[in-house]
Amino acid sequence: MIAQDMKQDVEAKACLEHVTQILPSPQSFLALSVALLDCGEFERAATAARAGLALSTGEPAPLETSALFNNLGEALLQAANYEEAAQAYRNVISLTPDHGVAHQNLGNILTASGQIDAAIELLEHAVKIIPDVPIARVSLSQALLRAGRLEEAWPHFEYRWASIAFPSGQRITSRPALPIQLWDGAFEDSRDQHLLVVTEQGLGDMLQFCRYLPMVLERFAKVGFACPKPLHRLLAQSLGTRWSNLVLFEDIPSDFWEWDRYILLMSMPGAFRTELDTIPAPIPYLSADPRAMQQFASRLEKLGCPSLPRIGLAWAGGHSELSIDRFRSIPTDQLGPLIDWPHACWVSIQKPENDEKRLRPDQRTKVVDWMDEMEDFADTAALIANLDLVISVDTSVAHLAAAMGKPVWLLNRFAGCWRWLHNRDDSPWYPTMRIFTQRERGNWNEVFERVVDELERMR
Known part of the structure; x- marks a missing residue:
């Protein structure tokens, strides 16, 4: 058709x-x-x-x-x-x-x-x-x-x-509906009820808004979260050890009779009437597995640069088919001002979705890159736990690192995503984040100049 x-x-x-x-x-x-x-x-x-x-x-x-x-x-x-x-x-x-x-x-x-x-x-x-x-x-x-x-x-x-538009140009005009009651944020009689939380949109959105899960876990007898498999181990080790009433699904379960109500993940802020001064920011709310952390710590120690800060770098988003990707992702041939700064141990936390987003051979000698070994976000979290700073464009690992409480410097495109607000260099969503926004559309060099100046002040 x-x-x-x-x-x-x-x-x-x-x-x-x-x-x-x-x-x-x-x-x-x-x-x-x-x-x-x-x-x-x-x-x-x-x-x-x-x-x-x-x-x-x-x-x-x-x-x-x-x-x-x-x-x-x-x-x-x-x-x-x-x-x-x-x-x-x-x-x-x-x-x-x-x-x-x-x-x-x-x-x-x-x-x-x-x-x-x-x-x-x-x-x-x-x-x-x-x-x-x-x-x-x-x-x-x-x-x-x-x-x-x-x-x-x-x-x-x-x-x-x-x-949300499909390749055919068709658009969805209303939220997906399930054959159970939609939860609107009211807590009457919720203590004995089961709530199904349905994921949506990108991995970064899920990492940002899963902070609301503990808030419903406190109020409902059972909470199911239907989310992609790459998040399961991370959420299990971050939340599952504390909350025995959390159940993770890869897809929306078909046994709807087990659930009293449902809510879409990104409807949670509205359900909780979130305002700027009431954003839940109990950092860290995501954590790495201690054993996996130690394995990366040993590998980093063997690199032989103990006195240098370990800085994680992510330069590109996923979903190259989206129009915003050309604005938020940095072409690898423009990364020189960062990775040429000699006073850091640069560590890639970039999972390239295509060859265009991979470092060139001459750049790979300057950046430690173990990302091909990463199977899911739990692995990436274990690596990030060993870093001193994360510098990232607006993509999922920026959310992951900030949710773990790591210092994050966000490389933000001109007039970037709504979540970073307007004319802010901080984020009420993530207290450990600093935002470096383009002052001119498409000009990353000026952003890099400010970042390198700040790195020099850290020495």
């Missing part, structure tokens, strides 16, 4: 290209820009939209012109040309003030540009115009979270499923 749809898109694009050559008009270029957007050809879509706008100059067709500006904005947004995309969406709003999607997209651009207050105003207006469009509420939630307005954000955050 997907292949058939793709074939139809390609055929439609070829037909419309022919039409614009024979009968160039705002309408034909509008249709072509839509087809090119559907095919992911964003530069050509922008060109087609501009061609249509050039032909529509002076024509009294505001809806058509607005649609061309909207397609131009979408193409520029997808190409990360934020400044021009913002102007295109401002033109849409000028022509059609009730265009909710344009308000939403302009709000997203302002969020990505660090203009949080202006973004929230636009996104609140978008939600008023299109209250039944979940993705608008997702955008508003993320802007509010960046601003630290957590209590206002959590109800909108419950629409986050709309931000």
